[in-house]
Amino acid sequence: MEQHRIRHRPPHSGAARPGRGAPLPPQAGRAAGGSRRPAPPVVQALRRMPNPRLTGLGGGLFCAAVMFALGCLDQLLFGASLTVYGVLFLPVCVLTAAWVRGADLVTAPVVVPIAFTVGLLPVADGDGGVFARLMGLVTALATQAGWLYGGTLVAGVIVTVRKVRLMNRRPGRGGGGTV
Numbered sequence: 001m002e003q004h005r006i007r008h009r010p011p012h013s014g015a016a017r018p019g020r021g022a023p024l025p026p027q028a029g030r031a032a033g034g035s036r037r038p039a040p041p042v043v044q045a046l047r048r049m050p051n052p053r054l055t056g057l058g059g060g061l062f063c064a065a066v067m068f069a070l071g072c073l074d075q076l077l078f079g080a081s082l083t084v085y086g087v088l089f090l091p092v093c094v095l096t097a098a099w100v101r102g103a104d105l106v107t108a109p110v111v112v113p114i115a116f117t118v119g120l121l122p123v124a125d126g127d128g129g130v131f132a133r134l135m136g137l138v139t140a141l142a143t144q145a146g147w148l149y150g151g152t153l154v155a156g157v158i159v160t161v162r163k164v165r166l167m168n169r170r171p172g173r174g175g176g177g178t179v
Helices: 041-048 056-078 082-099 102-120 130-143 145-169
Strands: none
Touching: 056 082, 056 102, 082 102, 082 145, 102 130, 102 145, 130 145
């Protein structure tokens, strides 16, 4: 049978303790008449931006659809420049990793390379049929591996930071909280 120890408190003196009717010190903020400074304009603009939360499937569909659209746009405007396509891939990776919801964080680094490949379909060389298109796709993947790995790394870092922050916010669940 388990016995619980009871802590005895010292007798209460007549002096007011902090938090029980005692006035707060001036550095306590609003309660003592202080006011918060407004956030800088850049931070205010970022807070006004949309902040959707996509499921794992939604994040994959978003990333693949945007990359396919950007691949088509790259084909039309820049003559299928693989460098332009790679540069456009990076912000899509950032948005995908930032917009996927907390429960599906692991999906972002997985769907990003798949979306890169889907977006390469209109950009890859291949005028002689299905086999030529497939060879152009494989060649584009091989020559643009730096962009692919870079975007996947960016998504992975963002997802890792978000996961660590989520774990630190939950007290008693494996990190940062008191038990």
